Amino acid sequence: EPEVTQTPSHQVTQMGQEVILRCVPISNHLYFYWYRQILGQKVEFLVSFYNNEISEKSEIFDDQFSVERPDGSNFTLKIRSTKLEDSAMYFCASRGQGQDLQGYTFGSGTRLTVV
C-alpha cells in the first residue's frame, strides 16, 4: 500500500535555528498538508498546498513557516527561527482527487524538539 514518508523521524535543534522537515507524498496525490501535534494533544492544521501554491493556512502558520515542493516529489516545511513552543510532532498528509477525494494518508511524523 502506498505510503507517505517523512524524514527525519526525530530532530533536535537549538532555539533560533532553521529546520526543514521533509515529506514524500504518494506519487499521484495532488493535495498536501502539514499538521502539528503538541505532545499528546490535539492535531492542528497548519497549511494546505495544491497546484504549487498554498491554498489555505492557519493562524499558527506565520511568517516563520514556509512550504515548498521543490522537485515534484518532496514536500517540505521550513521553520526559519525555531522557538521552544515549536516543539511538537509534525505530520504530513496527502490525498488524491476524484474518487480518491476522501482518501487522506498521513506520514508517521517528525518529532521536533527545540532546546
Added chain:
Amino acid sequence: AQSVAQPEDQVNVAEGNPLTVKCTYSVSGNPYLFWYVQYPNRGLQFLLKYITGDNLVKGSYGFEAEFNKSQTSFHLKKPSALVSDSALYFCAVRGMDSSYKLIFGSGTRLLVRP
C-alpha cells in the same frame, strides 16, 4: 464553521467489554467523517470513514462507527475491547472549504484494562 467535539478525554473499559468513543460534529452540508488512531510515539492510522451510504461503517481492527444525522454523531464502537486497543483516538471531519483539510477533535484516550 466545521467542528468536531470529543466530549471525553479518557474512556476506561475492561478487556472483553464493548467500548464506545463519542464524537459529534458540526458542518454545513453532508459530512465526511473519519476516525484515526494513534499509538504511543506513532503516527495517525486510518480506522474508518463515512462518506455516504450505510450508517454503520466497518473499519480496521474490528472497529465500527455509527453515523447518526439527527444527533450529528459519529461514535466509534467495538463489541469486545482488547488491551492492545489502548491508544489515542481522533475523530475528524473534512472541511468544506477549497483545501478540504481535515479538522480533528481533541482526542480521546482509551485505556483497556486486563
